[in-house]
Amino acid sequence: MSVPPSSAEASIPERQLAEERFRDLLALSADWLWEQDADLRFSWFSSNYLQGGANHKYYLGLHRWDLPLELTAEAMAAHRAQLAARQPFRDLEYSITTPDGQKRWYSISGLPMFENGKFAGYRGIGREITRHKRLEAELREHRDHLEDMVRAQTSDLLRAKEAAERANQAKSEFLTNMSHELRTPLHAVLAFARLGHQRAGKTESDKLKEYFELIRTSGNHLLELVDDLLDLAKLETGNARFAFERLDLRARLEQVLDGLSALLEDKQLACQVSAGDIPALVAGDPKRIDQLLRNLIANAIKFSPPGGGIRIEIAAAGMPRGRRQGDVGESPALRLSVMDQGVGIPAGELETIFDKFVQSSLTASGAGGTGLGLAICREIVQAHRGIIRARNRAEGGAAFEVLLPPATQDHP
Numbered sequence: 001m002s003v004p005p006s007s008a009e010a011s012i013p014e015r016q017l018a019e020e021r022f023r024d025l026l027a028l029s030a031d032w033l034w035e036q037d038a039d040l041r042f043s044w045f046s047s048n049y050l051q052g053g054a055n056h057k058y059y060l061g062l063h064r065w066d067l068p069l070e071l072t073a074e075a076m077a078a079h080r081a082q083l084a085a086r087q088p089f090r091d092l093e094y095s096i097t098t099p100d101g102q103k104r105w106y107s108i109s110g111l112p113m114f115e116n117g118k119f120a121g122y123r124g125i126g127r128e129i130t131r132h133k134r135l136e137a138e139l140r141e142h143r144d145h146l147e148d149m150v151r152a153q154t155s156d157l158l159r160a161k162e163a164a165e166r167a168n169q170a171k172s173e174f175l176t177n178m179s180h181e182l183r184t185p186l187h188a189v190l191a192f193a194r195l196g197h198q199r200a201g202k203t204e205s206d207k208l209k210e211y212f213e214l215i216r217t218s219g220n221h222l223l224e225l226v227d228d229l230l231d232l233a234k235l236e237t238g239n240a241r242f243a244f245e246r247l248d249l250r251a252r253l254e255q256v257l258d259g260l261s262a263l264l265e266d267k268q269l270a271c272q273v274s275a276g277d278i279p280a281l282v283a284g285d286p287k288r289i290d291q292l293l294r295n296l297i298a299n300a301i302k303f304s305p306p307g308g309g310i311r312i313e314i315a316a317a318g319m320p321r322g323r324r325q326g327d328v329g330e331s332p333a334l335r336l337s338v339m340d341q342g343v344g345i346p347a348g349e350l351e352t353i354f355d356k357f358v359q360s361s362l363t364a365s366g367a368g369g370t371g372l373g374l375a376i377c378r379e380i381v382q383a384h385r386g387i388i389r390a391r392n393r394a395e396g397g398a399a400f401e402v403l404l405p406p407a408t409q410d411h412p
Contacts, residue, residue, distance in 0.1 A: 032045060035123045036064075037120070041061050042061065043060065043121070045059075070097065071094040079092055086119055088112065090109040094106060105129045107129045108124060185218035186222060188218035229372065235380065235383065243286075246283065249336065253275070256297060257297065271311075273313075274315075275313070282405070282407055285384075292377050292381065296336075299373055299400070300342075304341045310340050312338050317334065317403060319333040332405070334406055337400070350391065353390055
């Protein structure tokens with residue numbers, strides 16, 4: 001007759017089975033187990049500790065703070081305070097740079113152990129979270145980048161909105177100014193044509209001639225305004241035709257001044273020209289170069305006070321070489337300067353003064369004009385591979401400078 005096994009003997013296979021199950025599950029887990037003694041020194045690691053990328057057997061007998069942890073002093077102080085109070089802790093995160101130079105992140109949780117009411121150490125679990133931290137960093141970088149992109153696009157939108165508002169304001173000002181500029185000569189044409197029609201055969205011929213002269217003058221003014229608009233449109237769209245040839249800038253200047261002599265005399269302005277002895281040959285279209293000179297000089301005459309003077313200089317200079325990134329140095333150029341004795345240009349408008357429909361705030365309501373002359377000048381200068389800019393003179397008034405490449409033997 002067989003004797004049944006005792007309960008103690010029966011529990012041995014169950015404990016073995018439970019231990020086997022534990023070992024099997026631990027082998028499949030990404031986590032590892034660890035224990036510390038009552039002095040908080042590592043006393044045991046589970047066999048799967050190598051999954052964490054660090055050889056934990058070298059940590060046996062050490063405190064956690066003896067390890068090469070990359071943890072802030074504040075975080076370590078808080079952790080040690082928990083240990084001293086025998087409190088459980090969860091998800092303590094830190095990084096370690098392994099001997100092969102890799103930075104690995106870990107998350108550690110632990111529970112205090114007690115035997116017969118006496119503190120016996122800590123037992124806990126560890127997990128490598130390097131991939132998780134990398135994903136966090138990438139998400140944070142993408143988030144920050146997205147925020148930067150949103151800020152940049154918002155800033156671009158604000159700038160575009162402000163630019164559109166400025167353009168709309170400039171357009172409104174232009175339409176108002178152009179309406180005035182067109183209405184004034186148009187009203188004169190209609191008024192004197194009506195007078196001539198009403199008084200034909202009733203008044204002397206000299207009076208009729210006066211009416212016709214006023215009609216002709218006003219008509220020419222209208223034609224100039226329309227021509228400016230058409231010129232600017234052609235220049236901006238690239239439809240303007242240029243016939244380049246070797247031009248003597250001095251000779252072109254003398255011809256333009258002859259044509260403007262009546263304007264100079266009307267305002268009793270002295271015109272001082274300094275051209276030096278240097279060759280003043282440029283490659284340009286005669287009609288457009290004359291238009292450039294006429295616009296700049298007429299502008300100086302308009303804004304100089306009666307009895308004053310304007311000064312024109314032609315001198316050798318240099319201009320930036322090329323327009324592409326990486327182009328350095330200067331190339332030879334001729335500098336044409338037209339200086340007046342007017343009120344000058346506000347510093348913030350030295351660039352915008354060349355925009356179409358724009359006038360200086362100091363002269364927009366004074367000397368008149370449509371704000372097209374300088375815009376046309378810029379288009380002409382750019383078509384000649386030159387530079388135009390404005391500055392204020394120390395002695396008062398404004399100066400407009402044009403830099404043009406000189407003519408060469410290879411390029412007329």
